[in-house]
Amino acid sequence: MDEEDWFEANRLNWDDRAGIHAASRTYALERYLDPNHLSGVVEFDRHRFGDIQGVAAVHLQCHIGTDTISLARLGANVVGYDISERSLAVARELSLSAGTPAEFVEGNVYDAPSRLDRTFGFVYTGVGAVNWLPDIDRWARVVSELLEPGGRFYLREGHPAIFPLEEEDGRLVHRYPFWHEQHDPVSWDEDVSYTDGDGRIEHSRAFEWNHPISSVVNALIGNGLVIDVLDEHDFLEWQLVPMMVEEQGHWYMPPGLRDKMPLMYSIAAHKPD
Numbered sequence: 001m002d003e004e005d006w007f008e009a010n011r012l013n014w015d016d017r018a019g020i021h022a023a024s025r026t027y028a029l030e031r032y033l034d035p036n037h038l039s040g041v042v043e044f045d046r047h048r049f050g051d052i053q054g055v056a057a058v059h060l061q062c063h064i065g066t067d068t069i070s071l072a073r074l075g076a077n078v079v080g081y082d083i084s085e086r087s088l089a090v091a092r093e094l095s096l097s098a099g100t101p102a103e104f105v106e107g108n109v110y111d112a113p114s115r116l117d118r119t120f121g122f123v124y125t126g127v128g129a130v131n132w133l134p135d136i137d138r139w140a141r142v143v144s145e146l147l148e149p150g151g152r153f154y155l156r157e158g159h160p161a162i163f164p165l166e167e168e169d170g171r172l173v174h175r176y177p178f179w180h181e182q183h184d185p186v187s188w189d190e191d192v193s194y195t196d197g198d199g200r201i202e203h204s205r206a207f208e209w210n211h212p213i214s215s216v217v218n219a220l221i222g223n224g225l226v227i228d229v230l231d232e233h234d235f236l237e238w239q240l241v242p243m244m245v246e247e248q249g250h251w252y253m254p255p256g257l258r259d260k261m262p263l264m265y266s267i268a269a270h271k272p273d
């Protein structure tokens with residue numbers, strides 16, 4: 001298989017997830033009918049990425065648009081961008097029914113500069129995004145090309161240290177690689193998604209890449225960004241393994257493990273003038 005085959009498999013996989021997620025309690029789209037509602041993800045991060053009122057923003061890998069619409073509600077003029085047309089159809093419908101305008105454009109992240117053909121004051125992404133991309137340096141180049149001079153970048157992602165983990169008989173085991181080559185992705189064949197609901201994923205084969213924080217940071221620096229803040233967090237936005245416990249919309253490791261491992265990280269950066 002080559003890169004185009006991986007992207008196509010992942011696109012079909014995410015198309016299948018879109019309907020499952022739209023109907024799920026996890027995403028709870030009806031909450032967005034309240035014009036003041038923000039996604040938990042954006043609510044947590046808004047003070048970290050700063051004021052975006054009136055700023056032209058792009059949300060890379062926006063999926064069904066819940067965070068994109070939340071950015072729009074904070075005053076950004078936002079474009080959501082994603083490879084999955086079915087995800088974008090849900091996002092457009094949500095934007096319409098929730099009365100919060102946003103633009104949604106289909107395409108591969110790596111084609112974003114040419115497909116969008118403009119620059120932005122804020123580039124936002126994360127929460128299960130970069131793990132679908134083989135080449136982190138090429139991704140950082142895209143981020144840099146999309147940013148206008150002085151523009152800000154914000155990412156919150158699953159911590160690469162958790163990517164290798166699986167739960168077996170109530171214990172965490174290291175099953176998958178931390179480091180692996182671009183041409184050797186980790187492949188999954190799972191017909192259920194990370195949300196509730198009993199919908200099945202028909203195109204169950206998907207391909208992922210783990211990106212160490214050092215690779216992400218070095219790629220951003222190497223493509224001209226200045227890192228302002230790097231943080232690590234003790235919670236996740238999804239249930240990675242069955243032993244995790246939910247508290248107020250976030251997933252934590254059980255008490256004995258909670259202070260022993262990071263689960264997410266976030267980066268705020270900017271492109272100098």
Ligand SMILES: C[S@@+](CC[C@H](N)C(=O)[O-])C[C@H]1O[C@@H](n2cnc3c(N)ncnc32)[C@H](O)[C@@H]1O
Pocket residue numbers: 007010011014015061062063064065066067081082083084087107108109110126127128129132133
């Ligand atoms: C977990 S979601 C993004 C997270 C978002 N925070 C959410 O939960 O709603 C991952 C998204 O990445 C998109 N995606 C995967 N590979 C992509 C690529 N190469 N280019 C653009 N989008 C891609 C998928 O279609 C999916 O909508």
